[in-house]
Amino acid sequence: MNMQVLFLGTGTSQGVPVIGCNCLVCSSNNIKDKRLRTSLLIKIDEHVILIDIGPDFRCQMLTSNNSIIDSILLTHQHRDHTAGLDDLRPIYYLNKKQINIYGENNVLKSISQDFKYLFDGPDYPGKPDINLNIISNRSFRISDIVINPIRVLHYKLPILGYRIGDLSYITDANYISKEEKTKILGSKVLIINALQRAPHISHYNLEQSLKLIEELAPEKAYLTHVSHNLGLYDDLKTELPKNVFLAYDHLEFSI
Numbered sequence: 001m002n003m004q005v006l007f008l009g010t011g012t013s014q015g016v017p018v019i020g021c022n023c024l025v026c027s028s029n030n031i032k033d034k035r036l037r038t039s040l041l042i043k044i045d046e047h048v049i050l051i052d053i054g055p056d057f058r059c060q061m062l063t064s065n066n067s068i069i070d071s072i073l074l075t076h077q078h079r080d081h082t083a084g085l086d087d088l089r090p091i092y093y094l095n096k097k098q099i100n101i102y103g104e105n106n107v108l109k110s111i112s113q114d115f116k117y118l119f120d121g122p123d124y125p126g127k128p129d130i131n132l133n134i135i136s137n138r139s140f141r142i143s144d145i146v147i148n149p150i151r152v153l154h155y156k157l158p159i160l161g162y163r164i165g166d167l168s169y170i171t172d173a174n175y176i177s178k179e180e181k182t183k184i185l186g187s188k189v190l191i192i193n194a195l196q197r198a199p200h201i202s203h204y205n206l207e208q209s210l211k212l213i214e215e216l217a218p219e220k221a222y223l224t225h226v227s228h229n230l231g232l233y234d235d236l237k238t239e240l241p242k243n244v245f246l247a248y249d250h251l252e253f254s255i
């Protein structure tokens, strides 16, 4: 299984720069310090899977030159992970292919309320064909691809990360049980959220993420869902362990 992975966004809910902020990171000219809201695009054997579809989705599709989405895996219902759903319309109009969204029952309920006109109600000209698939914390398939959900906690909210082959993707977490950690073990690449240096109520901070990476021992780890409080990309680069990288928008790799 060959997987092409592209970070469409690596920023926390407000993005970086933050509106009106003049801090060192927000005023940096380094393109790697500019972060759209967190989202990942994965291509596996001609199948295009998106993890989360935040408010920057339109912009991310335009700048990455992508116009196909077959499936979307949702981690949770927060707006920085779902607000781009409205912009699926041109993708459907172009490809005329049903788009499948996968998420837990409470997540799909939440987006069905927020985007009522996309999912229920009468058909109308231009209504995109989007199919909602309820998943639980059990493995499932998208065609031949096995997807393994991973239960993590986002403060008190149980949400999902995903393992696909040798890749594990966790965002917005600050707790993973021993049992769920075993699902991640053996991943070649772990993508994990690291919000900032200071502790936070619902996200791992840098220290916690690094500790988890050491424990789970992937070959490589990428930090995502980053806020302006984490620091400059260039500073972090010199500080991180050899196998840990601060992700940035447009970063691509294959496994």
Ligand SMILES: [Zn+2]
Pocket: 012, 013, 078, 080, 081, 172, 225
């Ligand atoms: Zn988030």
Ligand SMILES: [Zn+2]
Pocket: 017, 018, 021, 022, 023, 024, 025, 026, 027, 228
């Ligand atoms: Zn700032």
Ligand SMILES: [Zn+2]
Pocket: 076, 078, 154, 172
């Ligand atoms: Zn969240």
